[in-house]
Amino acid sequence: MKSMNRLFIGVLALLATAIAVTGCSPVDAGEAANMLTSLWPHVDLSSSQLLGFAAVGSIKQLAALRGKREGLVSEMQALLAAADGRGDGLMTDAERVQFDELEAKIKGLDGDITRVQSALDTQRSGSSVTIPDGSKLSVEDNLAKDPKGGFNTFGEYASAVRQVALASAGGHQAGDPRILVLNAGPTNMAGEASGDSLGILIPPEFSQAIFKASTDELDALLPLTDNIPVDGNSMTFPVDESTPWGQSGVKAYWQNEGGKDKDSAPSLDPATLRLNKLTALIPVTEELVEDSPALGAYLNSKTPEAITWKTNEALWGGDGVGKPRGxxxxxxxxxxxxxxxxxxxxxxxxxxxxxxxxxxxxxxxxxxxxxxxxxxxxxxxxxxxxxxxxxxxxxxxxxxxxxxxxxxxxxxxxxxxxxxxxxxxxxxxxxxxxxxTKARGIETATSMHLWFDLGLVAFRAQFRVAGQSALxxxxxxxxxxxxxxxxxxxxxxx
Incomplete structure (x- = not known):
């Protein structure tokens, strides 16, 4: 029975892959489930099992709708670019009609996308396949758990951010589901003048890579210090500046047989460190954003360099006002x-x-x-x-x-x-x-609309650190x- 179950699970996986590749609809997924029933008459496929197959078809349908939407957005952008290239910057009557038609189609697609997403969410709430011996094969969306946010490289992420910026600048909904999941549904993404107060979080793995690089620089001073990562914004240390030969603090005494013990006690003074915020704001051109590998290499080089320099400068000679006291x-x-x-x-x-x-x-x-x-x-x-x-x-x-x-x-x-x-x-x-330093390391985000008119996208890294002499x-x-x-x-x- 166990070997039969394993074979059954394997066929499930193969059929699910075939459905995803061929773009089967939920109805086709149900027919695929019927094929299994004919192969294994003793296996009773429940409604939750069928939902598991239907979910695969819905995902493919959702991807097709989003792809079509992106194509329409590209057509709208081409119309705007054509008008911008003319002296008066205005669209022709024909272009206005075409633009309005495209906008209406996009709104219709947005409604379809919302309905399919809703159906998919409903399917996922019960999408598990029960195996006869009591084992369970579950299906869930792991995009939010992916440390790369669904992106293969930092450059690929940056390119997606640019597409979202262009869409939101035209008043349209961001289409990349990875960005939406990563940013937990930003609601203020269309304001061109919003500046760097709004942005999209950078996936944790890319953030940590930048943070690690900034502390691994050959001349970085931070790794040489007595460093403690903290979850909050400050930490209070007990400081003991007494010495064994001084007048205060813990002392040891030679004692005669039967002699009275002599008291001694630690002499501790509290010292509090509060985190200071160091920000690196890096504007990059649209051309560099489009060159994904080059962008990843550029930012992972320049960001740590800037953070390391300013941190070293403060640890060396900072005045303690909004920065470490050097x-x-x-x-x-x-x-x-x-x-x-x-x-x-x-x-x-x-x-x-x-x-x-x-x-x-x-x-x-x-x-x-x-x-x-x-x-x-x-x-x-x-x-x-x-x-x-x-x-x-x-x-x-x-x-x-x-x-x-x-x-x-x-x-x-x-x-x-x-x-x-x-x-x-x-x-x-x-x-x-x-x-x-902040326990979670560097905090990174993108500011889509900063210097938008100049064709630039800004990437922001914030590092929190505090420091002072222990004595x-x-x-x-x-x-x-x-x-x-x-x-x-x-x-x-x-």
Missing amino acids: YSNSGVVITVAKELNQGAATILRLNVSKMRARMTPAQYRRAIWMVNADALPQLDELAYGQQSTNSAIYNPEGGFGFGVLLGRPVMVSPHSATLGEKFDISLVDWKSYRTI TKPITPNNGANTQSPFVTLAART
């Missing part, structure tokens, strides 16, 4: 003085050695050197200079591609100051910088004359 504005930075009689725009062996001494051992094991590209010749001088010890200070190989200085990797950053200025070389422990002040060591910090830089040498 480490350089944290009030925790320690500035190491230049050497006596040190020349302008130079970096000496003692400079980097003294900078290293201003970090705790744990911080230094995580730290990286961040330098301006103009500083690289000075680092090379440390490696190839006359002093025999210099070669052990800087190795131009390894790290982020720019070598290793005193055992820690070197990263070249365009946000570092030019050579000779403060922050042209810094030693940074990014794990002492705390960030939060509010440098650390006073147990023994030693100098404070220590996760952020150390060299004073100006001008």
